[in-house]
Each structure stands twice: as structure tokens, then as C-alpha cells.
Amino acid sequence: MNYKIVFFDIDGTLVNEQKEIPESARQAVLELKDKGIETVIATGRAPYFISNIAGQLGIDSFVCLNGAYVVYKGQPVVEYTIPKEHLEPLVERAGKHDHYLVYQGKEAYFSNAKQHPALLQSVSSLKVELPGYDPDFWRHSNVYQAFLHCTAEEEHLYTGDISHLRFVRWHKHAMDVMPVGGSKARGIQDLLRHLNVSPEEVVAFGDGLNDREMLTLAGLGIAMGNGHEQLKACADHITTDVDNDGIVNGLKYAGLL
Numbered sequence: 001m002n003y004k005i006v007f008f009d010i011d012g013t014l015v016n017e018q019k020e021i022p023e024s025a026r027q028a029v030l031e032l033k034d035k036g037i038e039t040v041i042a043t044g045r046a047p048y049f050i051s052n053i054a055g056q057l058g059i060d061s062f063v064c065l066n067g068a069y070v071v072y073k074g075q076p077v078v079e080y081t082i083p084k085e086h087l088e089p090l091v092e093r094a095g096k097h098d099h100y101l102v103y104q105g106k107e108a109y110f111s112n113a114k115q116h117p118a119l120l121q122s123v124s125s126l127k128v129e130l131p132g133y134d135p136d137f138w139r140h141s142n143v144y145q146a147f148l149h150c151t152a153e154e155e156h157l158y159t160g161d162i163s164h165l166r167f168v169r170w171h172k173h174a175m176d177v178m179p180v181g182g183s184k185a186r187g188i189q190d191l192l193r194h195l196n197v198s199p200e201e202v203v204a205f206g207d208g209l210n211d212r213e214m215l216t217l218a219g220l221g222i223a224m225g226n227g228h229e230q231l232k233a234c235a236d237h238i239t240t241d242v243d244n245d246g247i248v249n250g251l252k253y254a255g256l257l
Helices: 023-034 051-057 084-096 117-124 184-195 209-217 229-234 246-253
Strands: 005-008 038-042 062-064 069-072 075-079 101-104 109-111 145-149 165-171 174-179 202-206 220-223
Touching (some): 023 038, 023 051, 023 246, 062 184, 084 101, 184 202, 184 209, 220 229
Parallel strands (some): 005 038, 005 202
Antiparallel strands (some): 101 145, 165 174
16 A cells, blocks of 8 residues: 555653653664655644644644644644533533533633642653643633543543543543544545545554544554554554564564655
8 A cells, every 4th residue: 555644642652651652663763754755743732732742843734632633844733622511511510510511622721720649640640730720721722632630440420421522541540531533544534635535545643542543534543552552453554562572573563764
């Protein structure tokens, strides 16, 4: 297959637990670009959390916020926000159970709690600045995605009857919250239509539960060796760990290196 575009997740895929890009991965991405193959970041992160990584790799196209904000060569392609009427029952339920929320806008993000141990653990794992404090952000600004901080044992409090929202766990203390139908795959499909590229011409790398739809959509879906077992089950190929030349080995398998 003549693959035309490669999508890379960030955490656990392009970067390791120390949030560093292995040199082999950096060189591999640069080699792809030299060959004229489109390279795109596909992440649950917001745009303001990827600038350093994208800059190191010379990438200016990305599917952010789990498909809610798509940019190609620095120009927005599509964006999706969560309707306020869909956020309201989540805010009420989280307040009832003393679970805090983080609201992600396009340019900044804010929490409805000033200090919380779970907030420090989850957000600090990304090695980014802590959110500002604005409990009413969702009322007056567009929200593209939210973090709900609760344990896996508490998920049922939300996933059973809040029907307009989708919940995907990314940390033991936190879940991504997005509209039903929201995923990296949706944003990727929007970009592929923009570029007139078919899914069969796509390679995608990921490691987490929010990568399942992306790997299923792609002509070749590659799970990292350090990835979630549920993701590996739906991948076309499993490469080595991020710190063991996983990107290089996956691209070699795809015939791109």
C-alpha cells in the first residue's frame, strides 16, 4: 500500500513517561517529512499542550482534543464544541459527588476547583501548567473537551444515564469527556476529506483507549508495545515500546523507512 499520511498520538507513543521524544522517533518523523509523507499529531491534548513537541518535530498539522479541533499546516479545518445544555447535567452531577471538572477551551483551560490532590496527580503527569480557576468557564466560553476527575469505581455515576457525553479514561483519577460520536477518528475523517485521502492510505500509531477508533479507521493501525491491552486487541500490528524504537520499527513494518 502507498501510504500518504501518518498520524501519531503523543503520550506513550511519540513521548515516553518522562515526556521526552526518543531520538530514534524524532529522526524517523523527520525522515518521513523528507520523503513527502504527511505527518500529523492526533492527541487528546489541547493545542497549547503540544507546541513544544510539534516544534521539535516540525509538525504543523494536528487533530487535537480527541478530534474536536483540527488544523492543517497551521490553518483550522474543523472544530466541535460541547453544547452547554449537555454540560449542565455533568456539572450538577460532579458537584453532587464532589468530583471536580477541568474545562478545555481552544486557547486555555480552567478548573472548578482551586486545589485538589487528584488534579495535581493527573495534570502533573502531562508535565504541563496547572489550569486556572474559573468554575463558570463552561457558561461563558466554548468547551471542546473536559476532564472529569473520579476513580474507575465511580465511573458508573456518569456513564449510565448522561447520554449526550462520552467518557474515556486516560488516568486512574481522570476521564476525558467529549460529545457522543467524538473521537480522534472523527477529526481524522474530517482532515482526510479535506485532503482527498482515503482511510486505506493512512497509518496511525497509538497506545491508549482513546486511540481505538483511530487505529480501527486507519489502513494500518499500529499499537505501541507499551499500549493498553484493549488497544492491542484491535490493532493491525503491535510494535515495540516507545523507548525501544517503537516508532521506527512500526514505520519499517509499514514499509515507510
